[in-house]
Amino acid sequence: MHKDSFCTSQSTAVNWAQLGLAEIIQNSTSKEQVIENKTDGKTIKDTNESIDVSNKTNILPPTYTEQLSINQKPIVENVYSVHPAVYQVNKRIWVASGYDSVNTIMIEGEKEIIIIDTLSTYESAKNAMKEFRKITDKPVKTIIYTHGDSDHVQGTRAFLDDEDKDVKIIAQQNNSDFYINKNGLLGQITLLRNAYASGFFLPDDGPDKNNLNVFGNVTSRTNAYLTPTDTFSDELDLDISGVKMNLIHVADESSDQIYVWLPEDKSLLVGDTTYGIFPNIDSLGGTIYHNPMKDTIALDKAIQLEPEFLITSHIKPVIGKENVRDVLVSTRDATQYIYDQTIRGMNKGYTSEELSQTIKLPKELEDYPWLSKIREQIPWYVKQIYYGNLGGFNGDPTFLQPVSIDEKSKKIVAGFRGIDNTILNIQNSISRGEYDWAAELATYALHVEPENQEVKTLKAHSLRELGQRTLSEDARNWYLTSALELEGKIPINSETFSKTNAEQIIKLPAEELLKILPVKLNPNKVKGIDQILNIYYPDIDKAFTLHFRNSIVIVSDGIEDQSNNTVILDFDTHKLILNGKITLADGINSEKIEIDGDVDKVIELMNLFEPLTSN
Numbered sequence: 271m272h273k274d275s276f277c278t279s280q281s282t283a284v285n286w287a288q289l290g291l292a293e294i295i296q297n298s299t300s301k302e303q304v305i306e307n308k309t310d311g312k313t314i315k316d317t318n319e320s321i322d323v324s325n326k327t328n329i330l331p332p333t334y335t336e337q338l339s340i341n342q343k344p345i346v347e348n349v350y351s352v353h354p355a356v357y358q359v360n361k362r363i364w365v366a367s368g369y370d371s372v373n374t375i376m377i378e379g380e381k382e383i384i385i386i387d388t389l390s391t392y393e394s395a396k397n398a399m400k401e402f403r404k405i406t407d408k409p410v411k412t413i414i415y416t417h418g419d420s421d422h423v424q425g426t427r428a429f430l431d432d433e434d435k436d437v438k439i440i441a442q443q444n445n446s447d448f449y450i451n452k453n454g455l456l457g458q459i460t461l462l463r464n465a466y467a468s469g470f471f472l473p474d475d476g477p478d479k480n481n482l483n484v485f486g487n488v489t490s491r492t493n494a495y496l497t498p499t500d501t502f503s504d505e506l507d508l509d510i511s512g513v514k515m516n517l518i519h520v521a522d523e524s525s526d527q528i529y530v531w532l533p534e535d536k537s538l539l540v541g542d543t544t545y546g547i548f549p550n551i552d553s554l555g556g557t558i559y560h561n562p563m564k565d566t567i568a569l570d571k572a573i574q575l576e577p578e579f580l581i582t583s584h585i586k587p588v589i590g591k592e593n594v595r596d597v598l599v600s601t602r603d604a605t606q607y608i609y610d611q612t613i614r615g616m617n618k619g620y621t622s623e624e625l626s627q628t629i630k631l632p633k634e635l636e637d638y639p640w641l642s643k644i645r646e647q648i649p650w651y652v653k654q655i656y657y658g659n660l661g662g663f664n665g666d667p668t669f670l671q672p673v674s675i676d677e678k679s680k681k682i683v684a685g686f687r688g689i690d691n692t693i694l695n696i697q698n699s700i701s702r703g704e705y706d707w708a709a710e711l712a713t714y715a716l717h718v719e720p721e722n723q724e725v726k727t728l729k730a731h732s733l734r735e736l737g738q739r740t741l742s743e744d745a746r747n748w749y750l751t752s753a754l755e756l757e758g759k760i761p762i763n764s765e766t767f768s769k770t771n772a773e774q775i776i777k778l779p780a781e782e783l784l785k786i787l788p789v790k791l792n793p794n795k796v797k798g799i800d801q802i803l804n805i806y807y808p809d810i811d812k813a814f815t816l817h818f819r820n821s822i823v824i825v826s827d828g829i830e831d832q833s834n835n836t837v838i839l840d841f842d843t844h845k846l847i848l849n850g851k852i853t854l855a856d857g858i859n860s861e862k863i864e865i866d867g868d869v870d871k872v873i874e875l876m877n878l879f880e881p882l883t884s885n
Contacts, residue, residue: 356401359579359587362513363537364405366398371468372421372583375539376402377532379511382411386530386539387583388425392494395425412510414517415441415498416541417527418449421464422583427494440506441498442519444526449495450782456556462764464555469747471760478734478750497779520568524560529568531575536591538577543568544597545584548644549605552654554744559658562609562651569602597640604635608648612655621664622656646742679717689719696728700735708732730756780812780841783848783882784825790880793821802833803875807841818875835867837876850881 354368362378375386383406389395410429416422430437452460469480506517518529530539542550549565580588588594615625626649635641686692692715699708712729730753737749754760799818806813815830816823843862846852854876857863865872
């Protein structure tokens, strides 16, 4: 039970007490006029003048339901969420699980070790490597990325000895592009959203604790990503220190997703093909649409290999041929079922909202324990499939030009005859267990009165109840994080937290770094400009053209002869400017920048961009 007390108006205090949501500690000294109304069978308190609330009037926030533990079992002996531990699959395969939101895998060869995926930070990867070093002191000579999500690749340097310069980093050829797009172009928003979904802001203890418990030992988050040294297209056969591996491009959850198949070990590493234990059709952290039938094709490949050990990126290994087949087949069929029934419903004219509320797993699949999580995520998957195939229009022209959320909120609150009656309806919804509607109605009320503490408290209560009931850890983490924010217990500065990592930017090659520039262009500054600027980096002997027109910038390779303006500078100097470490003027004054053409025009064009590491 939360022990915090909260001051509120006498009318709200009485309503909360009537609903059994709170206890009146001391009455206000003010007087209210009571008007009896027949709304939801409750007495509505109203007043024509402001209420003088005593400083000693304290209302205990509602008591929340007992904390539910997420403890799902893919198979009887495999618990879904784990504390940090290293699990031995066979004599040479080890899985470090619980040191981060994903796993890292060590394969021990005759003279060296191979690391599959490197976690999300240098710190968490270092913790995992310490455990691996208790098993063997053989050097790391090969690292393999299953794909380019930041949580799989940003701890790389922690696995390398300082003197090691010959370590191979192997990935599918789309890996760098995928990494840049998700962590460069979209890095600021996806970093913040993934933090909500992973429970990063949740406490380590108490009723709102992070059940996954993967961030308790990580006090800082250093990006230690290194770009691949070796890439391949479709398949790659390897024999590394006596370990035979087949890398297979499956391109399901991401364009660069691969399997790592060890035929002699009958072990299959599937990365995020099963995210947790189900394909990542939709993610609260954010993901582009991919056809879920690609997941079924990838899972078919896995089934055909007949593995005896299944190693995913987010749960403990699944052991035993029959257990592995059971997981793969049921997961594959559940994926196809959701896709087929969504498409079928779309063709029958149902909207995304209707389908998201009606599509459930069939009886044959609903009892599998490893599918329990996705039962509550099916509405997200259905909408992703719907809009991924048809676009954002739901078929009703009413919503082609929707009413703004602020205007809609004003009309809804007015329809309930004011904020006090809206609050009463929120309370009544809570008393009936309609927490989803209570949270939605509270959201409208907060758009009308953003600092109304009573509404914040009620919305936080509703979200926490929803969070403690869901089987989806992503949803639970987001519910509880938002509840704690509303209560003022975990202030989150989104601009600071989601700032693009400067280390991440510095590592990018020129052609990849400049891809980010268009989304950092300030349209108010560039309005009306039609100019071409050439950039030449003599230290890497590469040149690019920036064409500013129609409030955009087009980046292309090479020098444009039509331009009379060229800026010449080392690539490292430009990275410092783009990261806001030095100004353009600093570079010119230090003679690190040479300008051929109109100096004032070049300075104007170079200053049209926001720093890459700020919002």
